[in-house]
């Protein structure tokens with residue numbers, strides 16, 4: 423069935439899964455008002471794969487599979503393949519203005535990265551190595567949409583997982599049978615879990631210590647697996663209000679907690695289990711960061727570019743776009759967009775072949791620079807929206823439909839700007855408010871600050887692993903010797 427349509431994606435979600443919203447079980451996630459628009463936005467991504475304008479970028483006729491698969495699943499061996507991957511990520515990201523961080527391409531490329539390192543999983547056993555490769559092929563052939571959950575609940579950070587007041591909270595293996603592992607406990611934050619096809623679980627951060635073996639498991643199961651429950655946060659979706667909430671009404675990705683209640687994970691879905699040594703090495707040694715950050719930095723470039731464009735239009739609407747201090751502000755926004763844009767291109771330029779599997783990996787450190795700076799740049803641009811918009815951001819009608827009410831003439835006069843009518847300016851500012859003032863906007867700042875993991879740990883890792891460190895130290899040492 424490779425390369426699904428939107429309708430096929432939607433049909434696949436009506437599978438009896440257990441999703442809870444505000445204390446009530448959701449019957450059909452595809453038409454539940456709080457999810458329906460996001461499901462439709464995701465379905466649109468699947469339909470784009472069949473649009474002849476994008477088909478050859480978003481999908482590829484794979485010799486390995488003997489059929490067409492989504493571009494993100496392709497294992498890159500040439501620079502052109504890397505560029506095409508970036509172009510595919512860009513098409514998806516532009517379709518959602520960069521607002522759906524967990525679009526299908528994100529986990530599809532992560533899975534390809536894991537499967538490309540079969541040898542890593544073979545260190546545990548050939549069965550586990552076969553399991554990850556077979557699972558990758560299954561997901562690619564069926565063009566599935568995955569969510570993932572890495573973290574334990576935020577408990578007592580001074581204690582290890584098994585030392586918590588209730589050791590049953592953090593997800594762990596409680597039994598092994600001929601069919602598979604029985605797992606029990608909780609994971610978070612699984613974005614898009616209510617309407618994903620499958621969930622991939624691997625624990626993070628990779629700092630497991632002796633005693634935590636039962637928690638060190640990597641596996642994947644369908645979202646309708648018995649015993650798997652999804653609990654949602656409050657929705658920020660504003661169903662149907664496309665003019666008044668242009669982004670949240672279309673792209674509010676639901677974040678969820680996932681509870682595993684004595685869940686059976688069949689052996690062919692277990693990729694690593696009860697092994698803290700391997701788990702602590704997995705994040706780094708499977709090289710998943712190189713391939714996923716290529717996608718995430720591409721998406722962030724699109725999102726920052728979108729916010730920059732809103733800033734320009736707001737400055738024009740206020741008649742201040744040519745003022746020196748506004749030019750400076752906009753120039754700083756450009757610099758942020760361009761730095762993130764450069765990370766993917768630089769990573770492709772400096773890509774190198776891994777002799778073990780023949781794949782061409784984008785440069786890790788170019789990409790890590792984007793992951794480290796995204797959490798700074800995105801809030802900075804959002805702050806610029808607030809600064810430029812000033813009180814205009816809240817001096818808005820309840821709904822743009824008020825422009826059809828008897829007060830429309832007064833509204834029009836009170837809201838117009840430089841070369842822009844009141845209604846158009848209100849629409850622009852409603853968009854800006856969705857980015858910088860709504861709960862949806864706040865969630866996006868939090869997302870960009872956290873999606874790549876806690877930033878301090880990320881930066882420490884960058885310094886620890888920096889591959890060009892010696893290159894710069896050697897230069898300094900030679901200079902010092904010359905003194």
Ligand SMILES: Cc1cc2nc3c(=O)[nH]c(=O)nc-3n(C[C@H](O)[C@H](O)[C@H](O)COP(=O)(O)OP(=O)(O)OC[C@H]3O[C@@H](n4cnc5c(N)ncnc54)[C@H](O)[C@@H]3O)c2cc1C
Nearest residue numbers: 570571572573576610611612613677868869872873875876
């Ligand atoms: C909107 C959103 C969507 C997300 N989507 C997903 C998803 O799809 N899948 C997924 O698996 N995860 C997802 N995440 C989770 C994300 O990976 C984490 O939020 C991120 O890794 C930070 O971890 P945390 O939330 O547990 O925060 P914490 O680790 O609790 O960090 C919070 C703060 O605690 C302090 N702190 C933490 N550890 C230490 C320490 N050792 N020493 C001193 N201080 C410390 C720091 O001040 C830190 O800033 C999402 C998060 C958000 C916000």
